[in-house]
Structure formats: structure tokens, C-alpha cells
Amino acid sequence: MLSHSLSKTDQSVISLDLFNDLPPSPEAAQMPLAAGSVLLRGFAQSMDAELLRAIDAVIVQAPLRHMQTPGGYTMSVAATSCGSLGWVSDSTGYRYAALDPSSRRPWPAMPACFLDLAQRAAAQAGYDNFVPESCLVNTYTPGAKLSLHQDKDEKDLTAPIVSVSLGLPAVFLFGGAKRSDKPQRYRLLHGDVVVWGGPSRLAYHGVLQLADGEHALLGRRRINLTFRRVLV
Ligand code: MD6
Numbered sequence: 001m002l003s004h005s006l007s008k009t010d011q012s013v014i015s016l017d018l019f020n021d022l023p024p025s026p027e028a029a030q031m032p033l034a035a036g037s038v039l040l041r042g043f044a045q046s047m048d049a050e051l052l053r054a055i056d057a058v059i060v061q062a063p064l065r066h067m068q069t070p071g072g073y074t075m076s077v078a079a080t081s082c083g084s085l086g087w088v089s090d091s092t093g094y095r096y097a098a099l100d101p102s103s104r105r106p107w108p109a110m111p112a113c114f115l116d117l118a119q120r121a122a123a124q125a126g127y128d129n130f131v132p133e134s135c136l137v138n139t140y141t142p143g144a145k146l147s148l149h150q151d152k153d154e155k156d157l158t159a160p161i162v163s164v165s166l167g168l169p170a171v172f173l174f175g176g177a178k179r180s181d182k183p184q185r186y187r188l189l190h191g192d193v194v195v196w197g198g199p200s201r202l203a204y205h206g207v208l209q210l211a212d213g214e215h216a217l218l219g220r221r222r223i224n225l226t227f228r229r230v231l232v
Pocket residue numbers: 138146151161162163172194196205206207224226
């Protein structure tokens with residue numbers, strides 16, 4: 001037999017040659033966005049129902065709210081958090097806080113399925129031992145958007161951010177180190193996960209106004225979860 005005459009290395013080279021025409025399975029579809037950043041198409045899809053139940057439980061304890069920006073605007077995105085720290089914005093600025101300012105109670109604990117997903121996605125993208133203390137839950141209804149911004153309120157900028165998209169599709173803008181760098185556009189679909197860090201950790205990014213539509217599981221909504229390591 002042919003394979004008996006080949007070393008292990010030769011065999012794996014040959015099987016790559018034979019099989020790299022096959023389309024990747026949805027779980028394996030990886031698309032690099034920039035240095036340090038990767039889009040994992042459909043990575044969260046198989047656990048969508050479990051994620052939604054956990055999101056509902058978080059929202060019951062810490063209701064969604066439209067926060068004020070330091071510049072005096074009301075965000076069109078409604079947000080809440082879970083984990084030991086939550087991201088908050090008000091007239092005095094952006095920060096992470098251990099207490100929900102609306103209830104003055106700790107944020108809901110991070111659901112086990114959230115942490116599991118975030119760690120598996122980070123590892124898949126090459127970031128081992130990702131331990132986020134915070135998950136920001138952003139909810140978009142048609143017309144809601146997120147202007148170009150950097151995520152730089154975290155003390156640990158060496159850790160990646162893991163971002164999970166659920167529900168209606170969105171156009172995601174992924175720019176460069178300067179606000180004026182022309183962003184690339186990506187359509188993020190239900191179940192997509194973006195992991196980013198390294199050289200692109202401080203890239204400007206945003207979300208265009210959400211188009212109207214109806215999603216089978218979420219209705220007229222998009223939910224984005226972003227997992228962050230805050231403390232060093
Ligand atoms: C969103 N995401 O997808 C907004 N930030 O709705 C973010 O702002 C974001 O996806 C940091 C890292 C990943 C993200």
C-alpha cells in the first residue's frame with residue numbers, strides 16, 4: 001500500500017492536498033479581519049437557545065437601559081452587563097463598575113454557558129486562558145446603531161475581546177488605529193463570533209443602523225455580547 005511507504009509528515013501533506021477543496025464546516029469557518037482578529041462564522045449557533053435563556057435571566061435581574069454618553073447623547077442601543085464588573089456610561093464618562101447604578105446591586109453573575117463560549121472562541125483564535133470579568137449585553141432594534149469607537153476602558157489591553165452576534169444581521173465597521181482610517185464592512189450574522197486583540201485591539205469600529213427584519217428566534221432584534229478582561 002502506498003501509505004506504508006510514506007512518513008507521517010508526507011501523509012498529512014498529501015491529505016491536505018487532497019482535501020483542501022472541501023468547504024469548511026460552519027464551525028471551522030475562520031476569516032481573518034486584521035492582525036490579531038478573526039471572525040468565526042457560526043461559532044455560537046448551535047448553542048443559541050441556551051444563550052437566549054441565559055440572556056433573558058440576566059435582563060430580568062439587570063434590565064436593559066439606554067445610557068447617556070458623556071457628550072450628552074442617549075444611546076440608541078439598550079445595554080446591561082453581567083459578571084463582576086459592568087460597563088457604564090453617564091454624563092461623567094465611561095467606566096467599569098462593580099454595582100449596577102440603576103439598582104445599586106452587583107451585576108448578575110456571568111452564566112456558565114457565556115464563559116464557556118467566550119473561552120472556547122478565544123482559544124480557537126489563539127488566545128489561551130481568556131478569563132473575562134465582564135460581559136456587556138447590547139440590544140439593537142431597527143434603526144439603532146453604534147458610532148465608531150475604540151474599546152479602551154479596560155486596564156488589560158493584552159487580552160482580546162470576544163464578540164457574539166445573535167438575531168438580525170448587522171453591518172459591522174472595522175477600521176484602523178485612527179478614526180479617519182476607512183473601515184472595512186462585514187455582515188455579522190446570527191451565531192457569528194469575532195475575537196480580536198493583539199495589534200488590532202484598539203481598532204476603531206462601529207455598527208451601522210440596524211435594518212428592519214424578523215429573526216426566527218429573536219424577532220426584530222439583534223443582541224451582541226462582548227466579553228472583556230478588565231483588570232490586569
Ligand atoms: C456590536 N461591538 O457588534 C458592537 N467592541 O454590536 C463592539 O462594539 C465591539 O464587537 C469591541 C470588540 C468587539 C466588538
